[in-house]
Amino acid sequence: MKEYGYLWELAIILATTKLFGLITKKIKMPQVVGALLAGLVFGPAFLGSILSHFTVGGVNLAQFTLVESDFIRMLAELGVIVLMFNAGLGTDINELKKCGKASFVIALLGVVVPLVVGGGFSYLFFEAGYIKSLPGTSLFLQAVFIGVILTATSVSITVETLQEMGKLKTVSGNAILGAAIIDDILEIVALTLITSVGGKGGHGGSVGLVLLKIVLFFVFVVVFGFIASKLFARWLDRDQKVMHRHVVGAFVLCLVMSFMAEFCFGVADITGAFFAGVILSLTGRSHYIASKFDVIGYLFLSPIFFASIGMQVDGKQLASMGVGVLVFAVLLTIIAILTKVVGCGVGAKLCGYNNYRSLRIGVGMISRGEVALIVANKGLEASLMPKELVAPIIVVVLITTIVTPIILKPVFMRTGPNAVDPIVESRLLTAYEKRIKNKIKIR
């Protein structure tokens, strides 16, 4: 395709992700699922692979399908940065302080159990030679990385399902919301650790130096964040209302922190973007800013990101996919579901929730979603994950996402003496849950 071919590609990405998203929405699935499928169907996994056999007038038809060019890849990366920045903007530190201990324990176990079990399982699979690991990267790190992917939680589907059922403002709902935020932060820490230690390019030398850099990064975030949020708040106050300059300034902060995370500390750029969002959320006036990034997200960058994930699955590769990968995908999905239910459930139980509530909380945390994809994408870039595992990861994300609302309904509808879940009345919660809901913004 000529130099203007990217116009066509962008048009196809936007049109198909929206169309598929609307279809999945119609059948009560999140639109992210549709966007992913669009990338699969119109990319090299399906249509690209079929149309490559057809040539009309000397023009191979595959060039009209989706292919991941450098331009698309970079826009997708920028899309992740904006997604994570928006997630950071939606964080409510005060609410976090309230939910406190219980949410932390639930989130921690919900991270540790999938990490250990998923990592261990992957290690065995790699070792047995069922899946070819990447040469040049330690087998152990690659296995741990799969574990890290499994730790991600995306509660937007749970939030939407519970809201429809009128069960969001319950004790269980509240715990799920709190745990999800902490889960995000733990996930970011885990990702930072593993990409710094094992990532391509060797940001540091020894593990000691890498750990020091990470500690320095978090010191930087706290110190710089404190100053930056004060200055930003003062700037906002001076101009009375939020103006274009503040939104542009917020974007600059996001980009600079993303860049510095990589350049100065060897930490993933999305970590920098996330904390840039958290810093701005401290000003208490991040809502308007988030709404603008929302537009850039849904209208431009997010569809490109989700489609680009699907586009990384190759049809030829799929056709020649070994039984190993297939079995791996199935087992990994089962592990993904069970480890979250057990991990978060036990965490809840430890904090004094009764059995029903613990089960509810565990089920509410099953779905992976965009965060798992973001992490997997990072792993590909950093040579921490073989490309043939993209398909299994997509399977995990799709199935955990599809399964969550299906299991949630019976678990929450069941009534009985132990099943009663008092409604928590909280105005704060409403604002809070809105923010959580807004974390993924493909409407």
Added chain:
Amino acid sequence: MKEYGYLWELAIILATTKLFGLITKKIKMPQVVGALLAGLVFGPAFLGSILSHFTVGGVNLAQFTLVESDFIRMLAELGVIVLMFNAGLGTDINELKKCGKASFVIALLGVVVPLVVGGGFSYLFFEAGYIKSLPGTSLFLQAVFIGVILTATSVSITVETLQEMGKLKTVSGNAILGAAIIDDILEIVALTLITSVGGKGGHGGSVGLVLLKIVLFFVFVVVFGFIASKLFARWLDRDQKVMHRHVVGAFVLCLVMSFMAEFCFGVADITGAFFAGVILSLTGRSHYIASKFDVIGYLFLSPIFFASIGMQVDGKQLASMGVGVLVFAVLLTIIAILTKVVGCGVGAKLCGYNNYRSLRIGVGMISRGEVALIVANKGLEASLMPKELVAPIIVVVLITTIVTPIILKPVFMRTGPNAVDPIVESRLLTAYEKRIKNKIKIR
């Protein structure tokens, strides 16, 4: 710079264009001027050229300045497409029908006079060898192209100045607004003609075929536009309110028409984008859609476009700039100012406006601005303009833009028997002028 270097570059572009834009706004200049200067100052023209002499710890400091990478170039191009799409969205066909003949005559003469004089002057300059023309492209076409650049009008500065003076809703103000829209369309037609006939890649073979394709393009725009606007209006009606899907759909239409213009008709992509906007404006509900593209514009794509223009000026090239180019820049600026004043002024006079009003209208049309830059950019891509002429074009845009408000004030403030300009009362005009004002959206 490593692969995440683009984050830094984007941050610098956004920060500096906004900062410079706010400074120029402070001294009553449009923010576009600031954005252009930011690209000049932080690009290879100035800072890049200076810092290239400094190396710290093996790192050349020039890599922290702005350089036009492929990524930036493509984003800039997308930025122009969005700008032109938004300009199309702001077109009011009904209002155009009213202003009618007078605006058309003013616009036509305002296009023909700069085209002929500017083109003729450039031809003489090229022929005399004062400026090296591009090898492989006809001298005549290159000269005509400079003329085409001079035909552009950007009235946003005039609109803002007149509004501040309370003189926008006058007979002269009304004529300026109408003529500006028609000028845009004539400019697009001229650009389409010249890039199709002389553009790189040879879209068609003979001139006849090229002209046929252009005619077919306009037939396509009218037929497809009629159907598409009806369908889009029905879609909007069905969903009651404008939703994300409609905005995404609008973007898809813009991208598809941009692509088809190039791919099927050999017409510039921005022409397709502009008419996609016009088509959507016919639904009468393009305001909400335009507001969303506004966000993508000011927060992301437009600053990149304006900065990238400035970034195309090279310091070394500037230092070795021949006297020829320098003289050319000065003379071209004078020609740019005089030909618009005379062309539009005579057009107004022919339509029965008195001398004062004719002068006011002529002066109001002086400023070039983003359209001239868009056209120049297209010329570089299509090998219709030598790169060393970017600097003179920027000079023309900067000076005509700076000079317009300065001349407008005395011309409009002067009172006397012939100078009285009755205030036109029109509610329609208010909505209309808002749309025009919104054409450039760097606030």
